[in-house]
Amino acid sequence: MTQPQSISVTKPMHEDLPEEKFNELEAFIDGMETTKGALIEILHKAQQIFGFLPRDVQLYVARKLGIPGAEVFGVVSFYSYFTTKPRGKHTISVCMGTACFVRGADKILERLKEKLGIESNEITEDGLFTIKDVRCVGACGLAPVVMVDEKVFGRVKEEDLDDIINSYKKG
Amino acid sequence: MAITRTNIMICVGTGCLATESEKVLKNLELILKARGYDKEVKIIKTGCFGFCEQGPIVKIEPENVFYVRVGPKDAKDIIDEHIIKGRRVERLLYKEPFQNEGIDKQENIPFYKKQLRVALRNCGLVNPEDIYEYIALGGYEALGKAITKMSRDEVIDTVKKSCLRGRGGGGFPTGVKWEIAKAQESQVKFIICNADEGDPGAFMDRSILEGDPHSVLEAMAIGGYAIGSDKGIIYIRAEYPLAISRLKTAISQARELGLLGKNIFDTDFNFDIDIKYGAGAFVCGEETALINSCEGKRGEPNYKPPYPAQEGYWGHPTCVNNVETFANIPSIITKGPEWFTSMGTENSKGTKVFALAGKINNVGLVEVPMGITLREIIYDIGGGIQGGKKFKAVQTGGPSGGVITENELDTPIDYDSLTGIGSMMGSGGMIVMDETDNMVNIAKFYLEFTMDESCGRCTPCRIGTKRLYEMLNKITSGKATMADLDAMKQLSYMVKDGSLCGLGQTAPNPIISTMKHFWNEYVALVTDYDNPQGEGKYEAKNKIGIES
Amino acid sequence: MKIKSLDELQKIREDHANKVKLRDSGNGESDKIEVLIGMATCGISSGARETLNAFIEELDHKKIDNVKVVTVGCIGYCHSEPIVQINIPGQSPVLYGNVKKDKVQIILDQHIVQGKPVDNLILKVDFERA
Numbered sequence: 136m137t138q139p140q141s142i143s144v145t146k147p148m149h150e151d152l153p154e155e156k157f158n159e160l161e162a163f164i165d166g167m168e169t170t171k172g173a174l175i176e177i178l179h180k181a182q183q184i185f186g187f188l189p190r191d192v193q194l195y196v197a198r199k200l201g202i203p204g205a206e207v208f209g210v211v212s213f214y215s216y217f218t219t220k221p222r223g224k225h226t227i228s229v230c231m232g233t234a235c236f237v238r239g240a241d242k243i244l245e246r247l248k249e250k251l252g253i254e255s256n257e258i259t260e261d262g263l264f265t266i267k268d269v270r271c272v273g274a275c276g277l278a279p280v281v282m283v284d285e286k287v288f289g290r291v292k293e294e295d296l297d298d299i300i301n302s303y304k305k306g
Numbered sequence: 307m308a309i310t311r312t313n314i315m316i317c318v319g320t321g322c323l324a325t326e327s328e329k330v331l332k333n334l335e336l337i338l339k340a341r342g343y344d345k346e347v348k349i350i351k352t353g354c355f356g357f358c359e360q361g362p363i364v365k366i367e368p369e370n371v372f373y374v375r376v377g378p379k380d381a382k383d384i385i386d387e388h389i390i391k392g393r394r395v396e397r398l399l400y401k402e403p404f405q406n407e408g409i410d411k412q413e414n415i416p417f418y419k420k421q422l423r424v425a426l427r428n429c430g431l432v433n434p435e436d437i438y439e440y441i442a443l444g445g446y447e448a449l450g451k452a453i454t455k456m457s458r459d460e461v462i463d464t465v466k467k468s469c470l471r472g473r474g475g476g477g478f479p480t481g482v483k484w485e486i487a488k489a490q491e492s493q494v495k496f497i498i499c500n501a502d503e504g505d506p507g508a509f510m511d512r513s514i515l516e517g518d519p520h521s522v523l524e525a526m527a528i529g530g531y532a533i534g535s536d537k538g539i540i541y542i543r544a545e546y547p548l549a550i551s552r553l554k555t556a557i558s559q560a561r562e563l564g565l566l567g568k569n570i571f572d573t574d575f576n577f578d579i580d581i582k583y584g585a586g587a588f589v590c591g592e593e594t595a596l597i598n599s600c601e602g603k604r605g606e607p608n609y610k611p612p613y614p615a616q617e618g619y620w621g622h623p624t625c626v627n628n629v630e631t632f633a634n635i636p637s638i639i640t641k642g643p644e645w646f647t648s649m650g651t652e653n654s655k656g657t658k659v660f661a662l663a664g665k666i667n668n669v670g671l672v673e674v675p676m677g678i679t680l681r682e683i684i685y686d687i688g689g690g691i692q693g694g695k696k697f698k699a700v701q702t703g704g705p706s707g708g709v710i711t712e713n714e715l716d717t718p719i720d721y722d723s724l725t726g727i728g729s730m731m732g733s734g735g736m737i738v739m740d741e742t743d744n745m746v747n748i749a750k751f752y753l754e755f756t757m758d759e760s761c762g763r764c765t766p767c768r769i770g771t772k773r774l775y776e777m778l779n780k781i782t783s784g785k786a787t788m789a790d791l792d793a794m795k796q797l798s799y800m801v802k803d804g805s806l807c808g809l810g811q812t813a814p815n816p817i818i819s820t821m822k823h824f825w826n827e828y829v830a831l832v833t834d835y836d837n838p839q840g841e842g843k844y845e846a847k848n849k850i851g852i853e854s
Numbered sequence: 855m856k857i858k859s860l861d862e863l864q865k866i867r868e869d870h871a872n873k874v875k876l877r878d879s880g881n882g883e884s885d886k887i888e889v890l891i892g893m894a895t896c897g898i899s900s901g902a903r904e905t906l907n908a909f910i911e912e913l914d915h916k917k918i919d920n921v922k923v924v925t926v927g928c929i930g931y932c933h934s935e936p937i938v939q940i941n942i943p944g945q946s947p948v949l950y951g952n953v954k955k956d957k958v959q960i961i962l963d964q965h966i967v968q969g970k971p972v973d974n975l976i977l978k979v980d981f982e983r984a
Binding site: 309310311312313315346367368369388389390391392393394431432436438439441442443444446447450451454455562563564565567571572 | 855856857858859860863864866867869870871872873874876877891892893894895897898906907910911914922923924925926927928
């Protein structure tokens, strides 16, 4: 079994990926009792630290754990929670669960894309927003649901979208 | 010190939090204190009451008065009128549509009248962050009874006699699963709780974990004792942050009281629980895929046999049960299997939790005895169709299930009857559709989901769902011919028969079932595209839900 | 503290029973005796809140747990506040007037425990239940 402490890996740092962040990730991995079966947990942590999982971070994790980079990429690409692209300052998640769908979430998503001029998982030019379609957030009673970061907006109508977007433009 | 005379119960589940229940809570606390009533009146944060459509929900005990849609500004009236002067705040009482009279008691609200709460017994009744409240309601007695007074075989026998079947969708008898796991000769065994609730539109597992986490921990320990395992794992979606934090609190409280850990109840039984996070993959609800994901790998299913009960987590015998299944266990142990089998139908005992959503008046979580009819659920509990529109169909079983039409609404529902009418129980999602929904579009929605969630391991599912989705797109954009409809039907059966795991085997169900019941809508799109049925627009919405 | 036996668990259960005893499970269990206390303005100014808390404390003290103390609005006999109504399942309600907190003890002992209404405090017996 891999002993994480025994492996020292060069950190592929540059301006978007500062050393402190790698240090934080390294400390997390070194602090684990075992890394057996912990890849997903480590990637959760890495995404929490960096905000996304670019190739360099994936390779760093792979070398640190002594496993092939392809294995890490295989896991990252398999799970929808992991993203390899940077996010805007605010993530607007549109719930596409069935309950929201039958109450018109698809139209909300389309309008939102039109208004911000981006597709899902892209960033607006000002770097403020990313749109994401998510599977059921479990607030079906409030369908259709839009989440901006952690805040949930329920029973959203197309008319409400401008207000929601503007309230985040100021702040 | 004055003794508490009133409890104000406020829901802080995900649904109610989204409607500002936290602000309501804060205001209640402030005003109560300002009026000097904070000694005799206590505010309790609880889990989900299930009536999410009407959230935030505040319930006053012992009067048992049930307030709905309580806004931050209503806190003042609840304190000043109800708590201080004993007057009901009429405008916050639940009103049936088209009725003026408010209903004050929870049990008189039609939404609750036909419900029977077993798995949800403590949701909305206890503070999920206080283990002592759970114990005060009889919690952990089942665990104590099991490990100090019953043999492992007796525990398994009790669960077998209760005829409890897996609530995650499969319906496999839980007692039999435990028996197989127990029979394996191995020093190391695992018991896993499947909390990777993937069906979009089902949220009962989340509610149980948020509202009553200890019932799941207790049941896992009982299961661990029965099969001879000392290690439990809860595999939960990372998208459920509140449930995760409640579980962590619950686990550490249980450890403190020695209800998890070494020598539980001073016996030689040891048991502890870890949490593992999912990362958003529907297929991980399948048990072999779930185990792969627990090991940190891609969540792809394996060929069975060997079954996980024989060779599972890191090759050791592993028993995987769903959250709702576990939540039934403690009551079965304390009240006995006869109590459990007194509810339900011949082959499906007990109750089932359904997440009622879609075009229905009372969206929420309902727990009903098996054997109730869909009509009762939709019209008596659910309050009928929104906006007085006409009922068209209800989808049960999520993306793996099928639609049920008006003709079959009076079927008493259980595992077998639902399969008999071309759908399935599934995890309990129940999406109601009205006359404006076009069923081809619904089928396309589900196919898009399964196509997106197909893990890619086996060809029929990976390529088949994609081709099916393309065909549906062709139909909804008016470019299909009758030959395409036949081809789609044929391909559906090929995917069903050729796929490795449950996801692929059931993925075409929404197509097969909508084609059976709503063939005319398919035909109309082929032959008369300009005059579509239902809601009139079918622009291909191409990319929704596809991660690039 | 680790729980070592079912008896210890039972003990903890009893110690904390207070926390949850006010709540019912919503399944319509109604075999409890109800004590209704009028909490309108005139009731409060005549000491209804003190009476209410006295009931709660006495019930707790005597470990009586089949009684539900409920606050209600104006009962309508302002001259005799605080008003307390006792509903024992299967019997007609009994209305007491001028129940200051010092009367709580006797109502509890005689009426609720022994089932004999306290005649000299009764305002009016046998009326249609409000």
